[in-house]
Amino acid sequence: MNEMRPFKDDFFRYQARRFQELMAEVVQCCETRTAYFSEKFGIPSAELRCLMLFREEKYLTVKGIAQKLDVAKSRVTKIVSGLLEKGLVTRIDDPSDGRVKLISLTREGRAKSEEIASLSSRMHEMILLEMEPEERKMVLTALERLRTSMEAVKERMM
Amino acid sequence: MNEMRPFKDDFFRYQARRFQELMAEVVQCCETRTAYFSEKFGIPSAELRCLMLFREEKYLTVKGIAQKLDVAKSRVTKIVSGLLEKGLVTRIDDPSDGRVKLISLTREGRAKSEEIASLSSRMHEMILLEMEPEERKMVLTALERLRTSMEAVKERMM
DNA sequence: GCTATATAGATCACACTATGAACGAGATGA
DNA sequence: TCATCTCGTTCATAGTGTGATCTATATAGC
Numbered sequence: 001m002n003e004m005r006p007f008k009d010d011f012f013r014y015q016a017r018r019f020q021e022l023m024a025e026v027v028q029c030c031e032t033r034t035a036y037f038s039e040k041f042g043i044p045s046a047e048l049r050c051l052m053l054f055r056e057e058k059y060l061t062v063k064g065i066a067q068k069l070d071v072a073k074s075r076v077t078k079i080v081s082g083l084l085e086k087g088l089v090t091r092i093d094d095p096s097d098g099r100v101k102l103i104s105l106t107r108e109g110r111a112k113s114e115e116i117a118s119l120s121s122r123m124h125e126m127i128l129l130e131m132e133p134e135e136r137k138m139v140l141t142a143l144e145r146l147r148t149s150m151e152a153v154k155e156r157m158m
Numbered sequence: 159m160n161e162m163r164p165f166k167d168d169f170f171r172y173q174a175r176r177f178q179e180l181m182a183e184v185v186q187c188c189e190t191r192t193a194y195f196s197e198k199f200g201i202p203s204a205e206l207r208c209l210m211l212f213r214e215e216k217y218l219t220v221k222g223i224a225q226k227l228d229v230a231k232s233r234v235t236k237i238v239s240g241l242l243e244k245g246l247v248t249r250i251d252d253p254s255d256g257r258v259k260l261i262s263l264t265r266e267g268r269a270k271s272e273e274i275a276s277l278s279s280r281m282h283e284m285i286l287l288e289m290e291p292e293e294r295k296m297v298l299t300a301l302e303r304l305r306t307s308m309e310a311v312k313e314r315m316m
Numbered sequence: 317g318c319t320a321t322a323t324a325g326a327t328c329a330c331a332c333t334a335t336g337a338a339c340g341a342g343a344t345g346a
Numbered sequence: 347t348c349a350t351c352t353c354g355t356t357c358a359t360a361g362t363g364t365g366a367t368c369t370a371t372a373t374a375g376c
Contacts, residue, residue: 074357120178149286203362229363
């Protein structure tokens, strides 16, 4: 077994390097996609992300959006004002609390958000359709495993 | 087979949604890592990325860096001046062409870049070590397959 | 050698993402 | 009612990125 050791280490290092490369390529591809969406819909990516939140909830507050997007409240004020200017969103006063503003989609915003979500789904479906059914299962299992490992390491290091 | 159809479609849609979710989580995790590195080393992420290029080549030009990072030359001027201020990089005139500046790491920059690369490798290794050897192979195969499919769809759409 | 053109890098204006401190207005508990 | 808390806004600051423009150098053709 002793003479296997260096070989095993080499193989592991090779795997780690390959892993690093592949992750970089996949993430790069995702970033390209984000930029493409932003350009295609003529909406900055932060605003796109914000729009997508309204698929879960009809009304959102600045604070709620900040939490969901994981950004500062001041950032949300800016993002929402961008969406307001584009007429994709309205902002009304909460009748039960004068401090909070309830933000919701306009009809136009609803249409836009559906269009975006549908293209996004279609794109993900296309990627899976590139694969054979067993490959799809394998990729999903692997992604699940990968996510778990990444979260675990993140937890331990940060 | 007819009665299988709706079931199959449902399953595929379920897979696509799961895929979308997992990808978002994985990419999010990578972004957190980038921010963590930037904070830990006290260097903006674009400058970190630039530093890493010198592991391949000892001397780089502004144009070369722009191509490798896939950004405009003007961005590179800014990034390099940041690294210059931090003393991680030097800029000398190319003796064979008065227009070009040759950028290379200082001793300090070399040390920093090695430190960063080594932490990055260690982190990727830790993620793989969370898995069993067969899982590692599976994940790498899946990532390879995924990257290919993503590139293929990107090619077709953009 | 001289001129037109191409190229390298710097500078500038602009746009987007993001944070944190400070602030005004409204809520709320003692 | 007064201190305190919370909500959303504004502002200064920092980072990422583009494209137009400019200067200086290089080079190909005359």
